Amino acid sequence: MEAFGLLLHGFAVLLTWKTLVLMMVGLVLGIFVGVLPGLGGPNGVAILLPLTFTMDPTSAIVMLSCIYWGALFGGAITSILFNIPGEAWSVATTFDGYPMAQQGRAAEALTAAFTSSFIGSLVAVLLITFLAPMISSFALKFGPPEFFAVYLLTFCSFVGLGREAKHKTVISMSLGLLLAGIGMDTVSGNLRMTFGSPELLRGINFLVAVIGLFGISEILLTMEERLALRGHAASISLRVVLGVWKDLPKYWVTLLRSSFIGCWLGITPGGAIAASFMGYNLAKRFAKEPESFGKGRIEGVFAPETAAHASGTSALLPMLALGIPGSGTAAILLGGLMVWGLNPGPLLFVEHKDFVWGLIASMYLGNVVGLVLVLTTVPIFASILRVPFAAVAPMIVVSCAIGAYAIQNAMFDIWLMLGFGIVGYVFKKIGIPLAPFTLALVLGNRAEDAFRLSMIGSGGNLKVFWSNGLVGSITTLAIVLLFWPVIDRLLAGVGLTHRTRTTS
Amino acid sequence: MSQTDLEIVVDDPTAPEDDSPSVVSSGTIEIVVCLLLLALALTLGYDNWRTGASWDATGPEPGYFPFYLSIILGGGSLYGLIVAMLARRASSGTFVTRAQGRRVLAVFVPTLLFCLVTQFLGLYVASFLLISGFMRFVGKIPLWKSLLTALVFTAIMFVTFDIAFDVIMPKGPLEAAFGH
Numbered sequence A: 001m002e003a004f005g006l007l008l009h010g011f012a013v014l015l016t017w018k019t020l021v022l023m024m025v026g027l028v029l030g031i032f033v034g035v036l037p038g039l040g041g042p043n044g045v046a047i048l049l050p051l052t053f054t055m056d057p058t059s060a061i062v063m064l065s066c067i068y069w070g071a072l073f074g075g076a077i078t079s080i081l082f083n084i085p086g087e088a089w090s091v092a093t094t095f096d097g098y099p100m101a102q103q104g105r106a107a108e109a110l111t112a113a114f115t116s117s118f119i120g121s122l123v124a125v126l127l128i129t130f131l132a133p134m135i136s137s138f139a140l141k142f143g144p145p146e147f148f149a150v151y152l153l154t155f156c157s158f159v160g161l162g163r164e165a166k167h168k169t170v171i172s173m174s175l176g177l178l179l180a181g182i183g184m185d186t187v188s189g190n191l192r193m194t195f196g197s198p199e200l201l202r203g204i205n206f207l208v209a210v211i212g213l214f215g216i217s218e219i220l221l222t223m224e225e226r227l228a229l230r231g232h233a234a235s236i237s238l239r240v241v242l243g244v245w246k247d248l249p250k251y252w253v254t255l256l257r258s259s260f261i262g263c264w265l266g267i268t269p270g271g272a273i274a275a276s277f278m279g280y281n282l283a284k285r286f287a288k289e290p291e292s293f294g295k296g297r298i299e300g301v302f303a304p305e306t307a308a309h310a311s312g313t314s315a316l317l318p319m320l321a322l323g324i325p326g327s328g329t330a331a332i333l334l335g336g337l338m339v340w341g342l343n344p345g346p347l348l349f350v351e352h353k354d355f356v357w358g359l360i361a362s363m364y365l366g367n368v369v370g371l372v373l374v375l376t377t378v379p380i381f382a383s384i385l386r387v388p389f390a391a392v393a394p395m396i397v398v399s400c401a402i403g404a405y406a407i408q409n410a411m412f413d414i415w416l417m418l419g420f421g422i423v424g425y426v427f428k429k430i431g432i433p434l435a436p437f438t439l440a441l442v443l444g445n446r447a448e449d450a451f452r453l454s455m456i457g458s459g460g461n462l463k464v465f466w467s468n469g470l471v472g473s474i475t476t477l478a479i480v481l482l483f484w485p486v487i488d489r490l491l492a493g494v495g496l497t498h499r500t501r502t503t504s
Numbered sequence B: 001m002s003q004t005d006l007e008i009v010v011d012d013p014t015a016p017e018d019d020s021p022s023v024v025s026s027g028t029i030e031i032v033v034c035l036l037l038l039a040l041a042l043t044l045g046y047d048n049w050r051t052g053a054s055w056d057a058t059g060p061e062p063g064y065f066p067f068y069l070s071i072i073l074g075g076g077s078l079y080g081l082i083v084a085m086l087a088r089r090a091s092s093g094t095f096v097t098r099a100q101g102r103r104v105l106a107v108f109v110p111t112l113l114f115c116l117v118t119q120f121l122g123l124y125v126a127s128f129l130l131i132s133g134f135m136r137f138v139g140k141i142p143l144w145k146s147l148l149t150a151l152v153f154t155a156i157m158f159v160t161f162d163i164a165f166d167v168i169m170p171k172g173p174l175e176a177a178f179g180h
Helices: A002-014 A017-035 A041-052 A057-082 A088-102 A106-139 A144-161 A166-181 A206-224 A238-267 A271-286 A299-314 A316-322 A328-339 A353-386 A389-408 A411-429 A435-458 A462-466 A469-482 A484-494 B026-051 B064-089 B098-121 B123-138 B143-164 B173-177
Strands: A229-232 B007-010 B022-025 B094-097
Touching (some): A002 A017, A002 A106, A017 A041, A017 A057, A041 A206, A041 A328, A041 A389, A057 A088, A057 A229, A057 A328, A088 A106, A106 A238, A106 A353, A144 A435, A144 A462, A144 A469, A144 A484, A166 A435, A166 B064, A206 A389, A206 A435, A229 A353, A238 A271, A238 A299, A238 A316, A271 A299, A299 A316, A389 B098, A389 B143, A435 A462, A435 B064, A462 A469, A469 A484, B022 B026, B022 B098, B026 B064, B026 B094, B094 B098, B123 B143, B123 B173
Antiparallel strands (some): B022 B094
């Protein structure tokens, strides 16, 4: 197994004191942002990104991905103890997690959540270890038309499969692609859409936009809500942990099912939120007594947590192998890669072996260390919630500003961040999804380059996107997905599917 | 049971009231946003047309790709505008209530001032002022706690970024007086 040897090499890269310390720091910071209201995975990674600017890429990605794992773990703490989902994907965890805490079984619920997160991530990392190198070596044969077709597929599946109103997804995506084009045109070197402003010459930096969209806007949104909370404090003893672990084999079907759902939805841009709900609902449907769900059943914690983490982790697969992020947070990590001077995509596996395998090895190690860390430190993190939001909010604002400024040393970027904060706040409130915007902003230039290069190659003939079987089938699939709601309805009309539609 | 079941209780005395009147409806904001996006699409579309949105000898001109995107954005926002206008007849939800709006402004205005102060006095002074001021006046936290927290946080940031990680932040006269 070539992958296995490379993985061992990855561990060798990783096992230095410096990297291990960074890993711990990343995990602690991650759990911290996962627990705090008004912060989450994407925000945390975006805000803490500047810390890594002066590190070498491997240390940087290890720390950042550990922040991400930490945030995934942290979300479960508030869902179970306080009935407040720290992240949207922990909503399903509250259904059975909080009742368990009310019954005095908080420690059991937390152990179940952390363990199943660990299992979900592990399955996804195994998938990445063996599948990513294969996909990337396959993708090495891709030319510009193939890459454009894959980008098109990503964008189309957002429009066709997303749950938001279609025109809002289209608006969000085209706006992102347009803003990505501001500044110098990479192919011809001409300036465009700068309106003579020297500040716009640099273009709109993706990370500045993300810090505003997720960080600042989240603070504004959080302030709208009642921030009072009441919950349980719990510490986990070894006996409880062993008790839960002893029962694990009984739930192998649930764990396996949720892992598969998570991996599938993580690779396609379905996301961790959908995965956690789907995992929960399926566990409930296949249970012998479904009515006992929602009253503190441990499977109700296992199912969504496994799925959410499998999905959150496997979202990194397309990012590593193809340079296409499967989630908002993966998009931000991708932005990080570009800052460190790495070009995401299949060549990463050839040109930066140390980096890729170091990252994959850190996924294994980070999850093990993370599991031990959360199991032992839950009481400390739960008490973070005692810190008043009036103290946390300005600190987050300052961190956002530092992050935005540090990227290009430009004061203009702090103002840009504030602007994007308002945009994010308004968009979230009127239901324009931010994920397609983020994705479009980070992929915009690459998608355009791929498109223009294939057009130049074919002399302007759009048939190039159907010129061989591979690119043709990807393009066709993209178009099918784009019009999926229409096709679905037609099929239902003909009577080919018996699915009952629920109107929202 | 092997766990300590202590309760953690945090109050929010200045929470927005639930029955606060609506300031503006979501439908109205949607119309405004669509109009703004439409204007943006027209502006960018025109600029790309000017740059060149067709083909020349070497292939597509710089404005080609963004020009068509402006059309898509314009189309999307026009559609959104029509949908929002039609839905306006029906009752649309509240965008923000008065109490919520007040709280949002209580964060937004200080953030705006923070950016302004950063421009002239540097980030660290602005950060100290923002944190201490916000804790004292919005959070009603005792003055000494506010000042201490602000000082400690700002100092940690300074040491972490400017000294340890060599990420240089904008500075003003105060830092200059200390030779940074």
